[in-house]
Amino acid sequence: MKRHTAPDRMRRNLMLGMGALAATPALGLAAPGTAGTAAAKRSNTLWYRQSAARWEEALPLGNGRLGAMVFGGVGQERLQLNEDTLWAGAPYTPDNPDAVAALPKVRQLLAEGKYAEATEGVAAGMMGKPIRQMSYGTLGDVLLTMQDARKPTGYERSLDLASAITSTRFTTALGVHTRESFVSAPDQVIVMRLQVPKGKLGFTLGWRGPRKVKAIASNYPGLATDLANAPPTDWLHVEEAGALPADAAIEADGPGAILVTGRNEAMHGIPAGLRYAMRIQVTGDGQLRFADGQLTLTGATTATVLIAAATSYVNYADVSGDPVAIVRRQMAAASAKPYATLKRAHMEEHGSLFGTMSIDLGTGAGAANPTDVRIATVDKEGNQRDDPALDALYVQYARYLLIASSRPGTQPANLQGIWNEGTNPPWGGKYTININTEMNYWPADPAGLGVCVEPLLRMVEDLAQTGARTAKTMYGARGWVTHHNTDLWRAAAPIDAAKYGMWPCGGAWLCNTVWDHYDYSRDAGVLRRLYPVMRGASEFFLDTLVEDPQGRGLVTSPSMSPENSHPFGSSLVAGPAMDRQIVRDLFAHTLEAGRLLGQDAALLERIDAARARLAPDRVGQQGQFQEWLEDWDARAPDRRHRHVSHLYAVYPSSQANVRDTPELVRAARQTLLDRGDLATGWGTAWRLCLWARMGDAEHAYSVLKGLTGPRRTYPNMFDAHPPFQIDGNFGGAAGIMEMLLQSWGGEVLLLPALPAAWPSGRVTGIRARGALTIDLAWERGQLTSLRIVGKPDYTVTLRHQGKVVRVKLDAGGTLRTTGPALKALA
DSSP states (O other), X not given: OOEEESTTTTHHHHHHHHHHHHHHHHHHOOOOOHHHHHHHTOTTEEEESSOOSSGGGSEEEEOSSEEEEEOOOSSEEEEEEEETTOBSSOSOOOOOTTHHHHHHHHHHHHHTTOHHHHHHHHHHHTSOSSSSOOOBOOOEEEEEEESOOOOOEEEEEEEETTTTEEEEEEEETTEEEEEEEEEEXXXXXXXXXXXXXXXXXXXXXXXXXXXXEEEEEOOOTTOOOOOTTSXXXXXEEEEOOOOOOTTOEEEEOSTTEEEEEEEOOOBTTBOOOOEEEXXXXXXXXXXXXXXTXXXXXXXXXXXXXXXXXXXXXXXXXXXXXOHHHHHHHXXXXXXXXXXXXXXXXXXXXXXXXXXXXXXXXXOOGGGGSOHHHHHHOBOTTSOBOOOHHHHHHHHHHHHHHHHHHOOTTSOOOBTTBTOOOSSSOGGGGOEETTTHHHHHTTTTTTTTOGGGGHHHHHHHHHHHHHHHHHIIIIIOOSSOOOOSEEOTTOOOSOOSOHHHHOOTTHHHHHHHHHHHHHHHHOOHHHHHHHHHHHHHHHHHHHHHOEEOTTSSOEEOSSEESTTXXXXXXXXXXXXXXXXXXXXXXXXXXXXXXXXXXXXXHHHHHHHHHHHHTBOOOOXXXXXXXXXXXXXXXGGOSOTTOSOXXXXXXXXXXXXXXXXXXXXXXXXXXXXXXXXXSOOSHHHHHHHHHHHHHTTOHHHHHHHHHHHHSTTTBOTTSOBBSSSBOTHHHHHHHHHHHHHHEEEETTEEEESTTOOTTOSSEEEEEEEETTTEEEEEEEETTEEEEEEEEOSTTOEEEEEETTEEEEEEOOTTSEEEEEGGGGGGGO
């Protein structure tokens, strides 16, 4: 068995790969053909007439643990790969023991209005060590350099969301070339099938290792941001050239297979602690040989490429796994099965999740065009033109992305889901838990994908352990806490800088997010798992809330309204609105869970009493929803800030709502008008959810068009923060569903924000709180059919067009009604 190590002996493969990759896009261009017309008729399909010229045009595949971006190049196919535990660093504890002594002084400075001095105190004594967390990584690229790269005709590539399979098809003088790719959850391998007629299929397969990327200006039309606080151009990831990492190695590993091994990166003073392995196997009807770290296939008609990958990660405190043994075991099982068997098992498993919901919002003229053309078709304001089928596709694409990046047993979806091409992703590709991680899971339960929330619950359970150490070390408190970011190692201390990181409500918001999962599912097992972590989060706040010096109630201190500066040269304050709202929900959910389980009566009394003393929300002199306890909004440095943290009470919470607190909703509207509709991708998605929750259909739809157009959506439909962040995809889908169905305050609201652009449509399998599954249809804006499935004899309160009715499900747990029977709701 011959072993080839990185820098020198792989140089030829690297340079060949880089050169061929650069040449590929020109080869992939083709004129429109009949294949494109056929693809446009598939409502759950993304399709294109050219190969991907850049990462933001490639098509994503995933099984929750393994991710692949497929480029569809003619001269060279590129598969950019990820594994969800391949992060930098190793188990570490960033808690700062100096914090507990600094805390009283910082609180006193804030109470005295000495915000700059308080910020200096936090920076000097309360930040994590190291002050940065670890970054998500990449497995690099598998490159298939084709022996025949003749100019193609009739090129088309696509991603079928219903089957989770990418396809590339084109014709050369040799005949029709086809490729299919998927990432199998049942068999835990990445699969690519290539076919060329006449025995002329040949390629050289090599690997490019993980590398850094750099950001340069993009030429995407319309993607230049108009945000005052952002660069004038979009970011585009471009790979750095160079050799493989010095500790990476490639060797032959049996007939038609290579084994890649290496280590992760050290970062911010934390050593590299993970080993990774990847086994790549090629089978086909041609001749295979291994040389210089590459596999070469010649004279084939059909070939199947299988890729297995793993790391030594066991959990956040244990990295003793054997990745080589894992990938060999997985490959042995998968390679023993015919391609048709692998494909069938993959489609059946994926379909069992994807098929739980359907959505039809109508079809416009744009539906006949390739996906990138539809996204780029804008009105004079630069917003995407009315394309109701694209709006429905946006929902289904988000559902697809969640299935592909968050499965039971995997890591939760991070800032980029599971897809990242460099070892230095934007914001580390981490879990930003002052909005972004929570937004990733907003659509999960409404979209029938509650099973995908399980990784988030496990992460919260982990953080309850690491965060208990942080609470004791840094606050001298019981329970547990985490701040605005965490990583694979479940670091819980504040990071980055005092003005961003000193926010103690990350764990509380995560608890509220997983409570929502329980509220949709009413799963007793979820409740039993969730209650201990909610109890611990509540205990932390019982120990750390302080009295507002002006007698306005209990508040957090020190804290901030996430990432937004107030008029006094800092972001640090006591008792920002978002904190009070999040803690109010946390206490309420802990009370309900504890009472349902019959536990901790004395503790629940203390929580109930503390909840009643939390400072209430306030309306400012400009009629706005106050972001801080003081009426500072009009003087804030950034009046159009991307965060709308203080509107958490409206969405995702329902503390402020159109039924019970109209004054607060009016104030929220004023705040949104002041902030403007276009923000970062996720910021725009949050605005969409808020306008939908408040029942303003046309304003919500206007925001949606800004989100789905080229300013905030890349050609592959990834959200453009910019750069790519997946939370905008998930938040946008949640907003669309919120326009069609809401459930809060003990009611189910039917078509609460239906815009004129969707006059007729149908949605099946959408979920509501109370373990309800709902199908509904409408024509010319009027509800025409309704079906509700839930628990037998369950009573549901429905609201539609200002009318409220109570209905009871039958003994089978079903209500079905159409036509005249809907008059009570009309």
